[in-house]
Amino acid sequence: MTKKMKETPQNSSSIFNRFAESARKNSAKKAFIYCSSGEKSTSPAPECQTYTYADILDRATAIAGLLKDIGTTSGSRAAICAENSPKWCASYLAVTAAGGVSVPMDSELGAGEIRNLLINSGASVIFTSRHTNDKVRGACEGLAVHQILLDSGEFNDIWENAKTGAAAPEVLSMPNDTASIIYTSGTTSTPKGVILTHKNFLSDAAAVIETGLITPSDNVLSVLPLHHTYPFMCTFLVPLFVGATITYPPSLKGQELISTIRTQSVTILIGIPRLLEMFLAAIDNKIAAKPETARRVINALNTVSHTLRRTLDINAGRYLFKAVQEAFGGQFRFISSGGARLKPDVMTRLESYGFTVVEGYGLTETSPVVTFNPLGKRRPGSAGVPLKGVEISAPRKTGNTPPPEGEILIKGPMVTTGYLNMPDETEKAFGADSTAVGWFHSGDLGYIDEDGYLFITGRSKEVIVLSSGKNVYPEDVEQAYSAIPLIKEMCVHASGPDTDAVRAIIVPDMDYAKRMNIATVENALRWEINKISTELPPYMRIKGFVIHSEPLPRTRLGKIKRFQLKAIASAAPEEGSNTPEGQPVTEPYAAAVISILKNLMELNRNISIEENLELDLGIDSLKRLELLGAIEEHFKARLPDGFGQAIHTVKELSDGVREFYERAGSNTGTAILTNEAQSGFKEMFSTPPDAHDLQKIGIRNSLPERLITRAVLWLIRQCIRRFYRGQLIGIENLTAPPYIISPNHTSYLDAFIVAALLPWAVFKNLYFQGAEDIFRSALAKLFARLGHVIPIDPNVNLEKAMTMSAYLLRQGLSLCIFPEGGRSVDGTLQVFKKGVGILSKECGVPVIPARIDGAYEALPRGAFLPKPACITLNLGKPIPPASGTYQSITEEVKARIAEMGRND
Incomplete structure (x- = not known):
């Protein structure tokens, strides 16, 4: 008698056969827990239905019989366009049982997109749900496609009355037969139909199972749409093959997800980076609402937990943050992240709260998983190590040398045979024109470190090549600026084929803006972006952005559809083009x-x-x-x-x-x-400012205070002239006061340069607008009074500051206003605020454009110690107030400053 072979996915020729083997072994175990909102119940708790492995085998067998009755034969193609449910899974298994090819579709597609995929795939059957049925009906008009509604009475009769223990159909599918045609999400181009065989899926499932990540005792929460291969493999095939349980929550609301995890004893959550970011934000928000003392204690505990987890892999957070863990139940094991690159700090911060986060990597074309971080050896920022049977070719990082750049190539039994009806794309994907023929060209860039861990650095199609030759990886730039809490979403793009810088589309977090009393989001964003920019190399700095009020276009797994960005960035802001059409208002x-x-x-x-x-x-x-x-x-x-x-x-x-x-x-x-x-x-x-406010800006300084100010200015002037050879050019262009001096702004030295290089007779009647956050301490307020500074906060007291400025001008005094509002990151001119134009026109005073050269070289943003430079302050010819509108006056000031050179 021959020894019985160990049952593994490789020993089964088809997906259905492999499932049938598992179902027979685990017949009484729970295969699915399906929780709905309980529409027919008065109870607020979700209604959950349980299906055993035997139940699903019986139902899949019955649905396979239905498919054969309507003419489905070996190789026939059947689409599934419905939401996740046990019916979706049983229908897929039934298609394979009937020898057919399944074509999963995104249930959120429109009728036109569904029709295109039906025609492209050649599907003769489509499964729909109550949610998708109307648009599918429209998509099928004129096509010979049989529609099966999963919510219909006929289907429910088959579902509820499936014959118990009925013989499973004999499946004639061979390992190399097509199991599915999966359409890519189309982040950079038109979706392509990826051909995946039974062997592709079964070999990948076997490799994932061998890692031990999912075990028979696990309960996996399914929240990602099954038409994507990542959830298809990790929340459908693998759990069923090992005898685990799959749970569907009633909705994707955070509270219901957590409640389902706790009440149904879920052990594993298969997620995407955006879902993990949502959980982390929920934790942060709860902590932010606590008293300051409690926040300090939590932050201290978090630091301890983080250190222990990263150095010794001791999960102290599980005990230090027990309340957070209890929300998920004591049985919860880990969160898996895939579908897009996870920010390392999201992983490390969640792990400091006691969670375990595992990240992997794969593509639709690789069925999909090719690498995973071992549970006991996770590496933040890494996609993990190759699974068994996977070969990966990528540049190798050695020692302390900078990571090399190169495309990731993949070989293995899980790799697709090609794209449906697209021979040119198939040939391109397997390197017909390169020395790496036979390897699948992923289009992803990355490297492998000395320990064999794969790191993804970007997509080759998404790399922005600047005119300087520098390569910019959008995700790296986006990650750097995502530290700004006012940014909800952000995407970096190139302005054109010969771009010299990157720009961004930003969706602001308006809830955060309200909480922080930020009235003008654009100003606040520009200020925060400039702060981050000083920490980045010049080629990675954002040189402009547009604010977008709608969510960025993404796939269901959270990847940004970058090919749609150009239209968003260049869309003309025509009247009403992006705004709701208003209805007549009678209130x-x-x-x-x-x-x-x-x-x-x-x-x-x-x-x-x-x-x-x-x-x-x-x-x-x-x-x-x-x-x-x-x-x-x-x-x-x-x-x-x-x-x-x-x-x-x-x-x-x-x-x-x-x-x-x-x-x-x-x-x-x-x-x-x-x-x-x-x-x-x-x-x-026309309203005079408060006398107390006038006192704070030094309009009534005493004689000793004025003497102190003059002495300090004399010392600063000597330093600027001695160490920076400071020069004042164009003093003859100063008219009789009042006027507004309007310089460019590149350094903290700028205000000191203007104050010190101008004669005392000019300074004593000159007042400066300055950022209020610099002048909040008692010492800073004294400095503001002695230095004639009007503190400005555009979110709080802009009206008061503008009123004060207008009052000073009407009293015959002068102003110095830096119209850029903040220091330039790279020394170039930024956007000019039109406050200069408003004050000039409304108060009838000229503007003196001024150019400061050398200050950026002496002390740029981000620098702490000044460097040698040659500094000049050049005063230009006055711009009269009657020369145009607020905006045109402001633009003229900027144009004059741009034209002025060091030797003018």
């Missing part, structure tokens, strides 16, 4: 506010009450002041200080206006506006 205050907005922004379209003031209407910090001034002029009453700083939408603005004026007893809310555009600055600037 008096809302109607008045909308009328003011239309006049102020010169719009010829309706404005929706839900539109965002900044993202949809383009209202920046200064335009916001003008808006509030126009509202005050219309209602003939002053709004309180700080009004509007936490307001972001038209509705919030109109509600705030109504509440204030109703409390104030105003009855003018129904007044009708004329069509003439109103300027809100005239009324605002």
Whole structure:
């Protein structure tokens, strides 16, 4: 008698046969736990149905019989377009049992996309659900495609009355027969149909099983759509092959996911980076809501836990953060991340809270898993080591040398045979024109370290090659700037084929902006981006960005569809193109506010009450002041200080206006506006500032204080002249005050250069606008008073600062304003704020453009010690206030500064 062979996936010719073997061994075990929202129940708890392995085998056998009855034969193609469920899985198994080829489709596709895939794949059958049935019906119009509705009475009869213990069909599929045609997600191009055989899937399943990651005692939570190979393999095939349980939550809401994990004793969560980031953010938010003392204790414990986990692999967080762990239940083992690259800090931070995070790597074309981090030897930032049977060719990193760059090539029994109806793409993928023929060319770039761990550095198709020849990997840049909490989503792109810098599309976190009272998101973003930029090499720095109010286009696994970015970045901001069409508003205050907005922004379209003031209407910090001034002029009453700083939408603005004026007893809310555009600055600037505020900026400094200031300036002037050969050029261009001096801004030295190089007679009547966050301590406030500084915070007291500035100009004094608002990262001119133009025009004073050279070389952003340089302050010819609009005056200032050279 021959010895019985050990049962492994390799010994089974088809996916169905392999499942049938497992089902017979584990017949009474739970295969699926399917939790729904409990629509028919009054209980808030989800309703969960349990299916054993025997149940699923019986149902798959019955559905296979249905397929044969409608003419499905060996090689026939059957699509599945439905949400995750045991019915989805049983239908897939039934297709393989009938000898057919399954074509899983994204249930979120539109009718046109579904139709294209049906035609391309040649499918003759499609499984649908109540959610997808209408669009599938439209997609099938005129096509010979039989539709099977998983929620229909006919199907439910088959499902509920499947014959127990019925003989499984004899499957004639051979290992090299096609099991599935999986369409790629299309992040960079049109989706391609990847041909995957039974051998591809079974060999990959065997390699994953051998790692011991998923065991018979595990319960795997399935949240990712099964039309992707990553969840298909890890939350369907592998669990069923080893005899584990698969659980479906009632929804993807965070609370319901966690509740399902706890109540159903889930041990493994198969996720993607965005899901892990969501869990981490939820933990951070709960900690942020605690008192400061508690936060300090938690941070200290977190540091201890992180150190122990990274150095000794001791999971102290499981005990130090027991409350976090208990939410998931004591049985929870680990979270797997795939589908996209996981940020190393997301892994390490989750592990400091007691979780275990395992990351792997693969592609649709590799069935998909080719590498995984061993449970006991995880490496942050790495995709892990190759699975058994996988060969990977990539550059090798040795010693302390910088990581090399090169494409990752893959060989193994899990690699696809090619693309459906695309011989040229198949030939290209296997390197017909290279020395690496026979290897699958992944399109991913990376390297292997000395311990055999694979690191992914980017996609070859996504690399941005600058005109300087430098290669920029978008994910690296995005990761660097993602530390900014105001950024919800971000994607880096090139502005053109000969670009010299990278730019970004940013989706801001408006909830965070509200919590932090950030009124002007663009200004705050620019400030934070400049801070990060100083820590990056020049070629990785963002040189411009656009704000996008909608989520970035992504695949269901969270990958950004980069081929759609160009359209987003270059889309003309035509009137109403990206905004909801407004309906007529009858509420008096809302109607008045909308009328003011239309006049102020010169719009010829309706404005929706839900539109965002900044993202949809383009209202920046200064335009916001003008808006509030126009509202005050219309209602003939002053709004309180700080009004509007936490307001972001038209509705919030109109509600705030109504509440204030109703409390104030105003009855003018129904007044009708004329069509003439109103300027809100005239009324605002006519109000004198508070005497206390004037004292804080040094307008009434005592004689000793003025003597101290003069002495300090003399010392600074001597230092600048001695060490930097400081020169003042163009003093003859200073007119009689009042005027506004407007220099470029590249260094912390700039204000000192202007103050010290100008004569005392000029300085004593000159006042500087400065960032308020620098002048908050008692010592800094004293410095501000002695140095004639007007502190400005665009989110809190911009109106007060502008009113103060206008008052000084009308008193015959002068201003120095840096219109860029912050220091340049690379010494080039940034966007100029139009506050200079507003003050010039409204107060009738000229602007003196000024160019500072050498300060960037002496002390650029990010530097702590000054370097030798030659510094000059060059004053240009005055720009008269009557020369144009706010914007045109500001643009003229920028153009003059750009034209001025060191020797002008």
